[in-house]
Amino acid sequence: MITLKFKKFNIEAYKPGKSRVKKLRKVIKLSANESALGLSPKVKRLISNKKLILDKYPDGKSKDLRKAISKTYNCNFEKIICGAGSDEVIQMICQLFLNPKDEVVLPEYSFLMYRIYSKVVGAKVVFSKEINFKISIKEILKKVNKKTKIVFIANPNNPTGTYLTKKEVLELRKKLNKNILLVIDDAYAEYMKNSDYSSGLNLFKNKDNVFILRTFSKIFGLASLRVGWGYGSKKIIDRLNLIKPPFNVNRIAQLAAVEALKDKKFVNRSIKHNFFYANKIKKFLEKYNIFSNTVSANFLFLNFEKCRYSSNFFYQKLKSKGIILRSTKDGYHINNRLRLTIGSSKENLKFMNTVKGIFD
Numbered sequence: 051m052i053t054l055k056f057k058k059f060n061i062e063a064y065k066p067g068k069s070r071v072k073k074l075r076k077v078i079k080l081s082a083n084e085s086a087l088g089l090s091p092k093v094k095r096l097i098s099n100k101k102l103i104l105d106k107y108p109d110g111k112s113k114d115l116r117k118a119i120s121k122t123y124n125c126n127f128e129k130i131i132c133g134a135g136s137d138e139v140i141q142m143i144c145q146l147f148l149n150p151k152d153e154v155v156l157p158e159y160s161f162l163m164y165r166i167y168s169k170v171v172g173a174k175v176v177f178s179k180e181i182n183f184k185i186s187i188k189e190i191l192k193k194v195n196k197k198t199k200i201v202f203i204a205n206p207n208n209p210t211g212t213y214l215t216k217k218e219v220l221e222l223r224k225k226l227n228k229n230i231l232l233v234i235d236d237a238y239a240e241y242m243k244n245s246d247y248s249s250g251l252n253l254f255k256n257k258d259n260v261f262i263l264r265t266f267s268k269i270f271g272l273a274s275l276r277v278g279w280g281y282g283s284k285k286i287i288d289r290l291n292l293i294k295p296p297f298n299v300n301r302i303a304q305l306a307a308v309e310a311l312k313d314k315k316f317v318n319r320s321i322k323h324n325f326f327y328a329n330k331i332k333k334f335l336e337k338y339n340i341f342s343n344t345v346s347a348n349f350l351f352l353n354f355e356k357c358r359y360s361s362n363f364f365y366q367k368l369k370s371k372g373i374i375l376r377s378t379k380d381g382y383h384i385n386n387r388l389r390l391t392i393g394s395s396k397e398n399l400k401f402m403n404t405v406k407g408i409f410d
């Protein structure tokens with residue numbers, strides 16, 4: 051008999067937002083914070099070009115893409131690393147910094163991949179309490195000790211939709227031991243219209259102990275192509291390049307991302323669309339005593355505590371009509387809440403009509 055000995059770790063597998071309902075062919079997927087407007091028509095045109103070279107390896111350094119990022123975001127080309135989704139960059143950061151028994155501090159309701167990749171490399175994950183589903187600097191600082199190597203925050207945070215203000219983020223960096231890496235995940239930064247907010251990238255372009263994560267999966271609508279990037283000191287980037295898989299970002303993803311950055315009109319349209327519908331849906335749901343966070347990213351975190359129905363009842367009812375939300379019980383262990391992604395106009399109207407039907 052063969053006895054293979056697996057490494058031991060205590061991980062709950064990542065459960066993505068569901069995309070199917072049994073027996074229904076067509077569904078409306080509002081469960082994964084994808085782009086409401088799909089992708090830019092310019093990108094669509096580019097990737098349907100039959101002459102794309104796919105039999106050769108892509109540029110392992112994603113040079114053209116990094117140049118385009120550096121130009122768009124006014125940041126240093128040499129301090130950018132691209133990944134197969136920001137997901138892969140999170141994984142590489144954990145591989146680069148964490149030894150077994152090192153500690154990572156995460157706000158209790160943070161994006162699930164931080165805990166998963168930290169645990170895979172043997173680190174101990176320590177959760178800091180949130181206050182009303184908002185990250186608390188005080189609570190993070192309480193959990194930090196000599197073994198802490200990294201603090202991860204997503205700002206705004208998924209799944210809670212709450213965010214730290216510019217002032218609070220600066221305070222966190224200031225009060226945190228300078229030898230701890232602060233990772234700020236800006237996945238939803240482009241959607242933010244709130245005047246007291248500033249993205250991690252805007253605040254910390256030249257800080258050696260802050261690392262920024264960015265993605266093309268949200269506002270740019272390239273979730274399926276898997277492309278994201280990280281921004282940090284030259285020292286960190288050089289070391290990440292030592293462990294990076296050689297051709298991690300495929301050619302189509304690189305080309306599409308460059309084109310996506312150029313289409314500023316599409317991005318602005320997406321931002322406006324999101325802001326309009328997030329506010330409209332928020333107000334609409336309040337009529338049924340379903341309350342949510344201040345509008346921030348491309349999703350709402352719905353609270354059913356005051357509602358006539360439980361989140362589970364609401365979820366199942368919508369599901370039976372082919373509309374899928376994200377249960378926050380899966381992975382996050384948050385009861386009586388749901389996460390709703392803002393969809394296209396048609397999807398949002400269908401959602402609102404279906405909700406009316408459930409209550410009226």
Ligand SMILES: Cc1ncc(COP(=O)(O)O)c(C=O)c1O
Nearest residue numbers: 135136137204208237265267278
């Ligand atoms: C906060 C946050 N970070 C990272 C990601 C992953 O993005 P990517 O598709 O670039 O791996 C997500 C996806 O939902 C997210 O919500």
